[in-house]
Amino acid sequence: MDEKKQYNTFAKEYSDSFLTYNTNSIDVYFRYLDLDLEGKKALDLGCGDGYDLSELKKKGAHIFGMDASKEMVVLAQQKNPEGTIKVGLIDNIPFPDQTFDVVVSKWAFQAEPSIEPIYKEITRVLKPGGTLIYLTSHPIRQFIEKKQNGKDYFKNETVKSVFFEGKISETGTSHTFNEYFSPAFFSNFTLEKYEEGLDHGAEKINGDTYPSYFIVQARLKG
Ligand SMILES: C[S@@+](CC[C@H](N)C(=O)[O-])C[C@H]1O[C@@H](n2cnc3c(N)ncnc32)[C@H](O)[C@@H]1O
Numbered sequence: 001m002d003e004k005k006q007y008n009t010f011a012k013e014y015s016d017s018f019l020t021y022n023t024n025s026i027d028v029y030f031r032y033l034d035l036d037l038e039g040k041k042a043l044d045l046g047c048g049d050g051y052d053l054s055e056l057k058k059k060g061a062h063i064f065g066m067d068a069s070k071e072m073v074v075l076a077q078q079k080n081p082e083g084t085i086k087v088g089l090i091d092n093i094p095f096p097d098q099t100f101d102v103v104v105s106k107w108a109f110q111a112e113p114s115i116e117p118i119y120k121e122i123t124r125v126l127k128p129g130g131t132l133i134y135l136t137s138h139p140i141r142q143f144i145e146k147k148q149n150g151k152d153y154f155k156n157e158t159v160k161s162v163f164f165e166g167k168i169s170e171t172g173t174s175h176t177f178n179e180y181f182s183p184a185f186f187s188n189f190t191l192e193k194y195e196e197g198l199d200h201g202a203e204k205i206n207g208d209t210y211p212s213y214f215i216v217q218a219r220l221k222g
Pocket of ligand 1: 091112
């Protein structure tokens with residue numbers, strides 16, 4: 001299976017369920033999105049069914065979205081007929097250089113094999129001084145999702161993330177904070193805000209309580 005397109009298989013299932021299970025991450029993310037977006041150009045990477053694009057639109061932004069899943073793009077375009085929404089990959093964003101005032105992404109980076117190419121592309125499409133907000137799977141969660149004994153936090157490995165009471169299994173690559181807060185990040189961005197939290201829709205492995213996501217707000221230098 002092409003992992004980048006895995007959401008084609010469960011686009012509707014995800015769209016029907018996330019509002020029930022992701023209440024915590026949605027609240028936190030929408031608090032981060034509470035910016036002055038009037039007349040601003042905002043791009044959502046891995047926009048899914050376009051729910052977050054509708055929130056950006058309510059705030060007066062001109063909305064742009066992209067997703068690897070064609071099924072998701074169809075749902076997002078139905079919800080947001082005025083938006084420009086394309087099929088595309090986060091590490092090869094189908095928009096020109098220095099187009100956006102704001103780039104956002106929720107629950108999409110965790111499936112990527114590597115984080116650095118994503119930063120490279122965001123640096124290209126954001127205007128200097130532009131804002132990046134992203135929320136993604138917490139490295140501790142991905143470590144716990146490694147099933148073998150003698151787990152190695154530092155090794156990029158395929159992990160299966162089970163959520164929404166087992167309705168969805170997403171295949172992704174484990175990441176470390178070294179990758180998220182790397183020289184590629186700090187040479188291009190200024191970190192403005194950071195937070196971690198827990199959605200009740202995440203699988204509770206071994207009865208442990210641990211963060212399911214973290215969220216970042218950063219500004220492109222220049
Ligand atoms: C968990 S869903 C999140 C959807 C939406 N952002 C939300 O928070 O409800 C992950 C989305 O990211 C998309 N995605 C995953 N990898 C991607 C990639 N490399 N490029 C673009 N989209 C990707 C998937 O197709 C899916 O729609």
